[in-house]
Amino acid sequence: MGTKKLTQGFALSSLFVCMSTSAIELDKSQSTLALIETGCAYGRGAAAVEAAKADGLNQLRLFLQGESSLSLSSSDNELFNDSYSESQRETLVSGISQGLVKADFGQPEIQGDDTCVTVRIAPTASNNEDDFGDDVEWSDAPTMSVVVTGEGQHDAQTGLTARQVAEQDAFRRAISQVLGVMVKSGYLQQSYSEMSATSASDDFNLVEVARQSLSMQSQGMITGWSEISQQRLANGTVTVTLDVTVEREQVESRIARLISSLGRPSVYINARLPVVKTTFSTALADMGFNLSSQPAQASIILNVREQEKVTPSGLQLEMAASVVDRAGNQYSSWRNDPTFMTLPNKPGMLNELAAIHLAVEDNQHALKAQLHQAVQKMAMQGGPVRELIFSQKAAxxxxxxxxxxxxxxxxxxxxxxxxxGKVVVQLRSMSDAGDLAQYIEPSLQTHQPGYQSRMTVLNEYQLSVL
Structure with missing residues (x-):
């Protein structure tokens, strides 16, 4: 396929993050070309500073994914593509998504009601995440042993010590390294058989999605570890080198769940005509998709617009479908050719037309490909949209x-x-709702130590916090 290059302009997609025109700069002052962005957040204090840092990193992530616009001169465009290969961009995106990227932050500045911070990142000389080592092989053994190095500093927000942060960093790297071994062995590709090659987008990276999905879940897959070395730097950073034991079956189980969610997403069909909704439901069920009776319980929503067309020859049915998530972000679309079939303009003919159009193999193939493409795009952007519904007191x-x-x-x-009267938090995550709740609860305890919140999983995409 060749190496993909960033073009001089990127289409701005309608994502969660509301972005203005990108202010990303190219820093040519050093031997390595760096990217600089300014992130801003409303308010003052430490919380606003951290939110501004997160905003800047997120804008850089969107730029590296080609989701925000930036005009470059021909020379700058060539320089960027030479400095940031496809694999380096993917590594940085992965690092930002997982909190592993090393960024330089400027001093906070006040701009009106906002606190703003400059964020600077540069490509790494080598990709340690993909340095799997030839001595580690994917086999039928119940566990795998990998040696990794993690680093961290004291996290005042979560209360974790530098040592604890370094350990968590090492655990995440261990999981990432195991995923790399799975790729080299061919196991991951062999397991990814539910979605056909025709429905797999060139921009879809299963390894990156797997890393996003498993980055929060190292606790359940690591059965033990032993320390090889530890070092404390003058700036308070702690580095630890650990021999980590990873349970193979747990990794395979998590990957199987991930692939199942990608291959068999839950779909809600929103159609005006009951016959169209029924016909679509039958067709999608036959294609292997899971159906949801409510939008809140679906990963994607298929909005179908039907239009009856009365022609001199008879009755036709035009159908246009858009694939969106619960936040309204559109990922793909499909439409039929209404001229394919014309029936007499009589009662009951709409039923026949809908059934005929969705029975056509080409239509089924195109619709299935668009739904799978939507799930892939959603996964590459961080996963389905989920909601945390907070009471004002819990928020x-x-x-x-x-x-x-x-x-x-x-x-x-x-x-x-x-x-x-509620505070609704929308976010993206590849984790199941139950797993997500486990990872969020410690943050809520840190958020308000004196308040005992109660979290309830309402469905796969909604959690209530009182």
Whole structure:
């Protein structure tokens, strides 16, 4: 396929994050070309500073994914493509999503009601995440042993010591290294058989999605570890080198669940005509998709617009479908050719037309490909949109809540809004709702130590916090 290059302009997609025109700069002052962006957040204090850092990193992530626009001269465009290969961009995106990227932050500045921070990142000389080592092989053994190095500093927000942060960093790297071994062995590709090659997008990276999905879940897959060395630097950073034991079956189980969710997403069909909804439901069920009776319980929503067309020859049915998520972000679309079939303009003919159009193999293939493509795009952007519905008391200080949730590995595109007297947090995550609740609860305890919140999983995409 060749190496992909960034073009001089990128289309701005309608994502969670509301972005203005990108202010990203190219820093040519050093031997390595760096990217600089300014992130801003409303308010003052430490919480606003952390939120501004998260905003800057997120804008850089979107730029590296080609999701925000930046005009470059021909020379700058060539320089960028030479400095940032496809694999380096993917590594940086992965690092930002998982909280592993090393960024330089400027001093906070006040701009009106906002606190703003400059964020600087540069490509790494080598990709340690993909340095799997020839001595590690994927086999039928119940466990795998990998040696990794993690680093960290004291996290005042979560209360974790530098040592604890370094250990968590090492655990995440261990999981990432195991995923790399799976790729080299061919196991991951062999397991990815539910989605056909025709429905797999060139931009879809299963390994990256797997890393996003598993980045929060190292606790369940690591059965033990032993320390090889530890070092404390003058700036308070602790580095640890650990021999980590990873349970193979747990990794395979998590990957199987991930592939199942990608291959058999839950779909809600929103159609005006009952016959169209019924016909679509039958067709999608036959294609292997899971159907949801409510939008809140679906990963994607298929909005179908039907239009009856009366022609001199008879009755036709035009159908146009858009694939969106619960936040309204559109990922793909499909439409039929209404001229393919014309029937007499009589009662009951719409039923026949809908059934005939969806029975056509080409239509089924195209619709299935668009639905799979939508799920792939959603996964590459961080996963399905999920909602945390907070009471005002449980939400507490919203700026601090935003910062804590944004700092959770595997969580991205956090957005807060008030709705019916509640604080609704929308975010992306590849983790199941039950797993997500486990990872969020410690942050809520740190958020308001004196308040005992109660979290309830309402469905796979909604959690209530009182």
């Amino acid at each position: 507490g200080q919203q700026g601090r809540l935003y910062s804590l949730l944004s700092a959770i590995h595997g969580v991205s595109d956090v957005k807060l809004k008030s709705q019916s």
